[in-house]
Amino acid sequence: MSMRTTSFTRGRKYVVPTLLAMSTVGIIPNTANAGNGTFQSGNFNFCVSMRFNATAAQLQQVRDVFQDGSQVLADATDGQHRFGAITLVNDSGASNSAEYWVNAGLGRAYATYDLYGTRSQKVNLFFNSNFQATSGTDGDAYTVAHEHVHHAYGVADEYSGPSGSAECAAAxxxxxxxxxxxxxxxxTRGGRVGGTAYTLNEFGVATNHDPDNDTWQDSMHGMSVWELIDSHTRHLATMPVGLPTDAPPPAHTVNFVDGFPGIRVMLLLDRSGSMSINDRLTFAKSGGKVFVDVMDADDALGVASFSSSASVNFSLNTNLSGAKTAIDSLNxxxxxxxxxxxxxxLGQFTTQPNRSCDEIIVLLSDGDHNTGTAPASVIPVLQGENVTVMSVGVGSGxxxxGETALQxxxxxxxxxFYRLNNDAAIWRLPALMLSIQSETTGSGLLAHSPVMTISSQETKEIPVSVEAGTESTLFAVTVANLADDITLSLRSPSGAVITKFDILNDPNIEFISESNVIIFKVQTPEEGIWNMVISAGTVTTGLLEVLAFAEHEGVDLQVAVKxxxxxxxxxVEFNATPTFGGERVVGATVTGTATRPDGSEVPIVLYDDGLKQHGxxxxxxGIYAARFDNYNDDGTYTFELTVVNTDGMTYAGEELFLDEPSNAKPVPSFTRKDSATVVVxxxxxxxxxxxxIGPETLNLKSNGKFITAYLELPEGFDVANIALDSVAITAVDSVDITPIGIEPKPTEIGDFDNDGVPDLMVKFSRSAVQQVVTAGMRELQLEGMAAGTLFIGKRSVGVIMPGKVPTNNKGKKKK
Known part of the structure; x- marks a missing residue:
């Protein structure tokens, strides 16, 4: 698939007709923030996105509350932490880099837990509910500090808990x-009981917190707030000896800066000698150029590269006409x-007269750092300049x-961090770069077929659901073999067929072809099911990757690992947060796969049920979680998750703010995907x-004697070689327990499930097992040795205890 370009376009773009009904839908370094939130010398520096076009008076109200909130935070941390520099970006700017969204109107505030500094994770505040304060006579400053403590340290609430209303201090x-x-x-507590003063401006310590152990903080963490913050690895404050200092610290001034809108990206490509192996540099160039092709007109991009030394090949600019030539020049x-x-x-950002809250380096490398400045030593500098790095590791070298360093x-x-570790799949690199580009701009992944095969003269259709209100969609196919004859067309929900040959000057459709990538970009797409129609002429390999993205601000799936x-x-403990309109969604379904270093996949399900075994x-x-430890080798594990919402609701907001209107409202159907990686x-x-395991359901009131397990080993291993004294139950729901060994007898080798594979029957003491499980679905992990090789197997069983006591989850009402 060849590419032809002209001096007038970033890629080969055609204007094609559609039958759809379309609708129109400067900062000083180290003193002001320019990206995701950072923490330096006790100062939290971050961006705030005003989700409406605020007046000068409204912006000043926001500054006043954050100033007072910083003083409350400083008091609670005994003067150790405060807000340093806050960049306010008006009229919905900095959507993905802001730590706080200030929404118009009324609503109940809420935050993430311990995700400060993570792109797209934020605190939601509401202007008419949280920024109407006159200093000292309203709780708005306390609300800002309260939500920040959730967001920055992972502290949970102490006014409610699993059984409903609670308190940190005894009545x-x-x-x-x-x-x-x-x-x-x-x-409602302290000075608010009989007057107007707000007095709850400290944290509990081990000697005075949660006397009846009923708060969310104790349920989730089992310790006081000060103990948790004292153990925090990223935002550490030293716990007081004895009780906290009651007197407030000296007043301080927060540095407020007016933010500069727009996204700025530096593509940083490895051009070391090993990049010549298996066409790594060829596909890196293709990925870089397609990244340029899909950039929005107002966003800035530059190109840098490195081998033994580094150079800037194309300076950061909104005029991208020379960017692809610079990429092509790399050897x-x-x-x-x-x-x-x-x-x-980094130097391309720091020399700009104005700094943006969205400054991103996309780093691509195929090898370990081996000369010059160590990347670890650059991290504090990047943090100081508030620059985000998206890193990509490619190839088997x-x-x-090296993976750990990039991660x-x-x-x-x-x-x-993104990983493409199979050299045979290096052709997928442009698709990966498209995914990263969508991450930088906030576009959501709608559909992804990682690798599919098409035969000569075959046609395949991939349905893609596009929800109402979507600003634009991008449909892409990448091809493994450049010689394969592959075409892409679209069929809209109303039946309109769109091909690259329909050139009738319609600005709502773009067609882009770049090396092994074919793209359609549709502005204000019709709601409903679009079909990507992939047609093959003569093909040799027939391997494809298919992706679709949507730009719909605030509709997303955000995956984070602890x-x-x-x-x-x-x-691995990870969570996924689906959002609609920037607000979390309750009642959706989140599932996915874990891809292990050898390419094998394990299905996973995430839960929003509050159970510790699910994390x-x-x-x-609206925060869905899971745990994973099904490892089979050292290396990178990739979790690709999908949210499907059919009848969910937006999260109501914190129960602390019951006097404010609930945020809960129906959410239209939508689908999004996101991924995260870990290195193990x-x-x-x-x-x-x-x-x-039998029985498959355990009744905790049963007096049975045994639980029976049947063990099968993979090909090449013989159950007759299992050392019986090594077999034990070692974990429940991935939490280690004191091993429970098998009963001496009976044991037997047979084929109890009649699948032609021998298995070993062993028995465990039922009473011993029932002592380590609680009601619910429980995963038991069995381990043992077979001819000197460790084996591990897992099986879930149902555990029941008749007579559950219902709980309620109501908190205290604001007065």
Missing amino acids: TAESPTLNYSLMDNYF ASGSTNIGGGLLAS LSTG NVATQTGGK KDILVFPEV DGIPND TGVPDFVVATVE
């Missing part, structure tokens, strides 16, 4: 001078100086240590056993 301690906890109901030779490349790219530079700057660099047997904190809050090391060599 007998109620007095006008009560000062803890900011995470309790500051509207592979030399070593790998990743740190030097990062510094060269990247070690686990680290992305994570520490609020970005993401820790992205792990050592076995640590468990979920609070039920029905220290995985022992083991084989996966197939396990069956």
